[in-house]
Amino acid sequence: MMNEIRIAVVGVGRRGGHLLELALKTAEKINPVAVCDIDDSHWYKSMKDQLPLSEKFPDTHFYEDFQKMLNNEKIDVLIVETPASIHAGFCAEGLQRNINVLSDIPLVRNYAEAEMLWEAGRKSQAFLMTGANPNEWGFIEAMYDLYQKGLLGKPFYLEAEYIHDIRYLWQATPWRSKGGQPIKYCTHSLGPLLRLLPDDELRKVSCVSTGAHVVGGEGQNDLMTAHFTTQKNVVVRFTASFINEAKCGLHSYRVFGTEGYFERLSDRGHYPARSMFNSKKLYGASKLTELPIDTTRPELPESYLDNVHGGADYVLLYDFFNALRSGNMEKVITLRDGIRMSLPGIFAGESADKGGQIVDIVYPWDKD
Numbered sequence: 001m002m003n004e005i006r007i008a009v010v011g012v013g014r015r016g017g018h019l020l021e022l023a024l025k026t027a028e029k030i031n032p033v034a035v036c037d038i039d040d041s042h043w044y045k046s047m048k049d050q051l052p053l054s055e056k057f058p059d060t061h062f063y064e065d066f067q068k069m070l071n072n073e074k075i076d077v078l079i080v081e082t083p084a085s086i087h088a089g090f091c092a093e094g095l096q097r098n099i100n101v102l103s104d105i106p107l108v109r110n111y112a113e114a115e116m117l118w119e120a121g122r123k124s125q126a127f128l129m130t131g132a133n134p135n136e137w138g139f140i141e142a143m144y145d146l147y148q149k150g151l152l153g154k155p156f157y158l159e160a161e162y163i164h165d166i167r168y169l170w171q172a173t174p175w176r177s178k179g180g181q182p183i184k185y186c187t188h189s190l191g192p193l194l195r196l197l198p199d200d201e202l203r204k205v206s207c208v209s210t211g212a213h214v215v216g217g218e219g220q221n222d223l224m225t226a227h228f229t230t231q232k233n234v235v236v237r238f239t240a241s242f243i244n245e246a247k248c249g250l251h252s253y254r255v256f257g258t259e260g261y262f263e264r265l266s267d268r269g270h271y272p273a274r275s276m277f278n279s280k281k282l283y284g285a286s287k288l289t290e291l292p293i294d295t296t297r298p299e300l301p302e303s304y305l306d307n308v309h310g311g312a313d314y315v316l317l318y319d320f321f322n323a324l325r326s327g328n329m330e331k332v333i334t335l336r337d338g339i340r341m342s343l344p345g346i347f348a349g350e351s352a353d354k355g356g357q358i359v360d361i362v363y364p365w366d367k368d
Contacts, residue, residue, distance in 0.1 A: 003029060004029045004030075004031050005027070005029065005030050005031065005076050005077055005321065005324060005325075006031045006033045006073075006074055006075055006076045006077070007020075007023060007030060007031070007032050007033065007075070007076065007077040007078075007079060008032075008033060008034040008035065008036070008069060008073060008075045008077070008078050008079070009032075009034075009035045009036070009078075009079045009081060010035075010036045010037070010066055010069075010078065010079070010080055010081065010082055010090050011036075011037060011080065011081035011082035011083070011090075012035040012036070012037045012042050012043055012053065012081070013037070013039075013042050013081070014047065015081050015104070016035070016037070016042075016079065016081030017042070017047070017053050018313070019079055019081060019102075019313065019317065020032055020035065020053070020057070020079070021056070022304075022313055022314060022317060023079075023317055023321075025303075025304070025314075026314055026317040026318050026321060027317070027318070027321040027322075027325075030321070032057055032060045033060060033061065033073050033074070033075065034060060034061045034062070034063060034069050034072075034073045034075065035053070035057075035060060035061075035062055035063070036062075036063040036064065036065070036066050036069045037062075037064070038064055040062065040064065043062045044062075061073065066090065066093070070093065070094075070097060070099075075094075075097075075099050076099065076100060076324070077099065077100050077101075077102065077320075077324070078090070078091075078094040078099045078100070078101050078102075079101075079102045079103075080094070080101060080102070080103040080104060081104050082104075084104070084105075084106060084185070085109050086109075087103050087104060087105075087106070087107055087108070088107060088108045088109070088113040088114075088116065088117050089113075090103075091103045091107065091117055091120070091128055092116055092117050092120040094126070094128075095117075095120040095121055095123075095124035095126055095128060096120055096123070096124065098124055098125045098126045099126055100126040100127055100128070100129075100324060101126065101127075101128040101129070102128075102129050102131050102316070102317075102320050103128060103129075103130060103131055103338070104131045105130060105131060105132050105187035105188070105191070105338065105341070105342065106184070106185065106186070106187045106338075106341070106342040106345070107130060107187075107335070107338040107339060107342045108339065108342050108343065108346075109184075109346070110346060111343065111346065111362070114339050114342070114343055114363070114364050115364045117335065117339070118335065118336075118339065118364035118365065119364070121335045127323075127329070127332070127334075127335070128334070128335040128338070129316070129319075129320045129323070129332050129333055129334070130191075130333040130334065130335065130337055130338030130341075131316055131333075132187055132188075132191040132316075132333050132337070132338065132341065133309050133312035133313055133315075133316055134187070134188045134189075134191055134192055134251070134312070135191045135192055135195060135312075135333055136297070136309075136311075136312035136315040136316060137192070137294075137295045137297075137309070137310060137312055138293045138294060138295055138296050138297045138298060138310060138311075139264050139275040139291070139293050139294050139295065140192040140195070140253075141297070142275065142291055142293050143192070143196075143253070143255065143262050143264070143275075143277075144195050144196070146260070146262060146277055146279070147195075147196050147255075147257075150259065150281055151259060151260050151277070151279040151281050151282050151285075152196075152255060152257030152258075152259055152260040152261070152262060152277075152279065153257040153258030153259025153260060153280075153281070154257060154258045154259075155196045155197065155234060155255050155256065155257045156233075156234055156235070156256060156257070156258065157234070157235045157236075157237075157255075157256040158193045158196065158197075158234070158235075158236045158237075158253075158254065158255050158256070159236065159237040159238070159239075159253070159254045160189035160190070160192070160193055160236075160237075160238050160239075160251070160252065160253045160254075161189070161238075161239045161240075161251070161252045161253075161266075162182070162185070162186075162188055162189050162238075162239070162240045162241070162250060162251060163239075163240075163241050163244060163246050163248060163249075163250060163252075163266070164241070164242055164250045165241075165242065165243060165244050165245070165246070166242045166243075167215070167243060180219070180220075180221070181209070181221055181224060181345075181348075181349040181352065182221060182223075182224055182240035182241060182242045183207055183209075183221075183224040183225075183226055183238070183240050183345050183348045183349055183352065184345040184346055184348070184349050185240060185242075185345065186226075186238055186240065186341065186342070186344060186345030186348070187338075187341045187342055187345075188251065189238050189240070189251065189253075190202075190236070190238060190340075190341045190344060190345070191333075191337075191341040192253060193236060193253065193255070194337070194340055194341055196255065197230060197234060200230040200231060200232045200234060201230060201231055201340065201361070201363065202228040202229070202230055202236060202340075202344045202361050203228075203229060203230055203231045203360065203361050204228065204229045204358055204359070204360060204361060205226050205227065205228045205229075205344060205347050205348045205351050205358070205359055205361055206226070206227050206351055206356050206357070206358045206359075207224060207225065207226035207227075207348035207349065207351040207352040207356060208224070208225060208352060208355075208356040209221040209222075209223070209224045209352045210222045210223045210224070212243075214243045214244065214245065215243060220243060221352070222241060222243045222244060223239065223240070223241035223243075223244065224239070224240055224241070224348070224352060225237065225238070225239045225240075226238050226239075226344075226345075226348040226351070226352075228344055228348075228361075238345075238348075247269060248266055248267060248268050248269075249266025249267035249268070249273055250266055251264070251266055252264060252265050252266045259279055259280050259281045260277060260278055260279030260280060260281065260282075260285075261277060261278050261279075261288075262275075262276070262277040263275070263276055263277070264276075264294075272294075273294050273295075274290055275290070275291040275293055275294060276288050276289060276290050276291060277289060277291060294310075295309070295310035295312075296310035296311060297310060297311035297312065297314075297315060300314060300315075316333075319331035319332060320332070336365065339363060339364065340363070343361065343363060344361055347359050347360075347361045
């Protein structure tokens with residue numbers, strides 16, 4: 001059992017800084033010993049009229065060299081908040097040094113990274129928790145509670161949509177303007193749904209793309225849709241669009257079960273987001289019933305809800321530190337969970353490149 005927890009953060013931009021500050025609110029005896037970033041302005045300059053992190057954490061050492069930080073500091077926890085495409089290497093390095101890791105999503109960008117990270121996790125005396133905050137949204141927790149109580153029965157068809165026009169970010173983050181395949185950024189959508197399929201893997205996928213219609217950029221995919229099937233013949237559909245004129249919210253989900261149904265529709269203009277369900281197993285709930293919950297976790301104090309994730313980041317950190325101190329891993333979103341929600345999008349992109357051809361999805365543990 002740990003007493004003081006010495007943490008370091010790699011990638012200390014807006015989100016990395018936010019998690020560093022939130023960590024100190026989440027658990028006692030947290031010691032932020034070091035941070036690392038290739039841009040020292042993230043540490044030394046103020047952001048949005050706030051004090052720079054260097055003044056908020058005067059005893060924390062700043063590094064531009066990740067290896068130097070690991071060599072110089074004694075670290076119990078590494079928080080990985082680098083850009084989405086470069087998580088795996090930092091995570092593996094931490095695990096190889098027996099440092100516990102909390103990593104943002106997606107965990108990997110290709111199958112080779114998944115194999116490498118899985119092997120690092122197997123050999124490590126530490127553990128990795130996947131920072132999948134969508135898994136912790138209030139309405140997702142409600143959906144999971146309905147499932148655990150048997151009110152949905154066995155899910156047999158699930159779907160999710162991630163509709164987000166991010167052209168406004170092209171100037172601040174130019175790499176986004178190069179298009180790519182939005183279907184690969186699937187963790188926000190597949191992660192919550194896979195909570196309902198704990199013993200079933202996504203095994204086949206067919207994915208198609210609209211190509212570039214809206215702005216016509218080379219290599220861009222305005223919208224992509226994938227159909228996955230599991231080894232137990234459950235169908236999962238996922239649509240992702242990051243260039244569009246849809247003026248709606250970002251995330252929608254639907255679950256068809258043998259005993260009931262759940263859906264969360266994102267906001268539509270002046271119509272707010274709604275979460276609804278019905279169930280044959282609950283008296284009085286045979287008709288679609290609205291649930292008084294959305295992203296926010298209602299059980300949390302107001303002071304933990306001052307970010308767009310409605311307290312989900314707090315829940316992640318709380319469960320992570322609790323696992324470190326108590327050894328209870330029940331609430332941990334594991335390395336395996338993270339790979340399960342990351343790899344299917346990579347294979348979906350491969351299918352799209354082949355014109356929608358069905359592609360088999362494999363996982364590193366298939367060899368075990």
